[in-house]
Amino acid sequence: MKRIIIGAVIALTTLTAQAQTEEAVFLDFKIGTRLGGEKSDLVTLGAGLNIQGGLGYMVNKIWGFKGDFGFNTLKAISISNPGAGDRSAIGRLSIQGILDVAELADFGIENFGLNIHSGFGWSTIANPSWKASQTGEFTDPMLKGNDDVINIIFGLNPQYRINNRIHLDVDYSFNMLAKQDVTVDTHNNVSTNGGMTNYSTLSFGITYSLIESVKLNVLHL
Secondary structure (H helix, E strand, O other): OHHHHHHHHHHHHHHOOOEOOOOEEEEEEEEEEEEEOOOOOOEEEOOEEEEEEEEEEEOOOOEEEEEEEEEEEEEEEEOOOOOOEEEEEEEEEEEEEEEEHHHHHOOOOOOEEEEEEEEEEEEEEEOHHHHHHOOOOOOOOOOOOOEEEEEEEEEEEEEEEOOOOEEEEEEEEEEEEEOOOEOOOHHHOOEOOOOOEEEEEEEEEEEEEOOOOOOOOEOOO
């Protein structure tokens, strides 16, 4: 009987799959361009600078979450007076979930990843020249003189993994803004009627893991 029990334990152990978990705390930083933004018909609006970064945690090799910031510049040029430009900026704080589609679908491509990320947070639209020249202010409860809004973000992030710690990133993100009071050419005071506005960003950067991935082999009896 003892030999039968020992034999059964050995057989079950041999047939048991090894479960792996990979955990990592990471920093990411990207720089690129901002495209779009809600403007009035009185101005043109070209591309601007985009800077973004964050701190995140991968629960395993498939999913995780991060808190991040973004900064975007805008320059509106008057159509009637092309020499007149008005500068503003959008700041963003968000919390996002991350899903590695390549790992989930088991593409089998060792050094490449494909993440999708989505979340929400708070953004503020600042126009220094408007704040300096106006006596009125937005009634938003956050930053004085800024147009404060709710942001919702969806993004696609291909990665090339140099090693376990360093990844090269390309990121496209679509940002929606809720409760924007006026267009980004704030000085023209053109209302958005409280609707949903949007802009996009395309950026390149790097992700660095502060804690290298840990693999644990677990045997289930």
